[in-house]
Amino acid sequence: MRAKGHGMEHKRIAWAITGAGHTLEDCVQTLLKCEQADLFLSRAAEEVLRMYDLYSRIHASRLRIYREDAASAPLAGRFYSGVYKVFVIAPATSNSVAKFVHGISDTLVTNLFAQAGKARVPIVVYPTDLAPEIWSSGPHGETIRVYARPKDLENTETLRGFAGTRVVDTREELTQCLAAYL
Numbered sequence: 814m815r816a817k818g819h820g821m822e823h824k825r826i827a828w829a830i831t832g833a834g835h836t837l838e839d840c841v842q843t844l845l846k847c848e849q850a851d852l853f854l855s856r857a858a859e860e861v862l863r864m865y866d867l868y869s870r871i872h873a874s875r876l877r878i879y880r881e882d883a884a885s886a887p888l889a890g891r892f893y894s895g896v897y898k899v900f901v902i903a904p905a906t907s908n909s910v911a912k913f914v915h916g917i918s919d920t921l922v923t924n925l926f927a928q929a930g931k932a933r934v935p936i937v938v939y940p941t942d943l944a945p946e947i948w949s950s951g952p953h954g955e956t957i958r959v960y961a962r963p964k965d966l967e968n969t970e971t972l973r974g975f976a977g978t979r980v981v982d983t984r985e986e987l988t989q990c991l992a993a994y995l
Contacts, residue, residue: 824898826850826994827891827929829922832857833904834865835941835949835959839984840903841867844876847995851877851897853888855922857906864952881921888921889928899994900929903939903987907965910940913975914968935994936978939987940969 828850830840841862844850852871854862859880862868871878879888891897902909902922909922918927929936941947942965951957973980981987 824849825896826991827853827897827900827925827934829853829855829900829902829925830858830862831855831902831904831906831909831922832861833906833941834861834952835947836904836939836984837861837865838867838950840939840987841870843903843984843988843991844901845870845874847991848875851879853879853921853925854881855909855920856881861952866952879921889925892925892929892932892934897929897934899935899937899991900925901937901939901987901991902926903937903981905938905940907940907942907961907968910938910942910965910968910972913938914971930975930977933977936975937981937987937990938972938978939981939984940972942966942969943982 826847826849828844832855844852862871912923913926918924926936942961945961945966947959949957949959969980972978979990981990
C-alpha cells in the first residue's frame with residue numbers, strides 16, 4: 814500500500830509491540846487512539862497480549878495487524894516508499910533494545926527498527942528498563958518488583974544517543990511525542 818499524496822497527513826504510524834508486560838496495557842490504550850496505525854507484533858508480543866488478556870482488544874480494533882512470519886520482514890520496504898511518518902516500539906523489551914543498540918536485525922521488530930533508521934523515518938522507543946527498580950503489573954493484576962540489570966540500563970542510555978530515535982520515559986511523554994504525528 815502506498816500513502817496517498819505527498820503530505821504527512823496521509824501517512825500512517827507503524828507501531829510494534831515486543832514481548833514486554835510492563836506498560837503493555839498503557840501502550841495498548843495509547844495505540845488504540847491512533848486511527849492511522851499499522852501494528853507489528855513479535856511472536857513474544859502475541860503471547861504476552863494473550864497473557865494480559867489484551868489480544869482480543871487488539872484484534873477487535875480497526876488496526877492493520879502484521880504478525881512475525883519471517884525475520885527478513887518484506888514489510889520493511891514500506892519505510893522507503895513513504896507509507897510511515899513514524900515508527901513506535903512500545904513497549905520495548907531489554908532484549909529488543911540490546912539488539913537495536915548492537916545492530917542485530919534478526920526479528921520482525923529489530924529489522925523494522927534498522928530499516929526505519931536507514932530510511933530516516935523517526936523512531937520512538939518506550940523501553941521497559943528505565944530505572945534500577947520498578948513496580949509493574951503482572952498478567953493477573955498482581956504487582957511485582959522488577960530490577961533492571963545495569964547492562965539493560967546502559968543499553969537504554971546508549972539508544973538515547975541514536976540519531977533519529979527518541980526514547981520516552983512515560984506514557985505521558987509517549988502521548989506528547991505522538992501528538993506531533995497525529
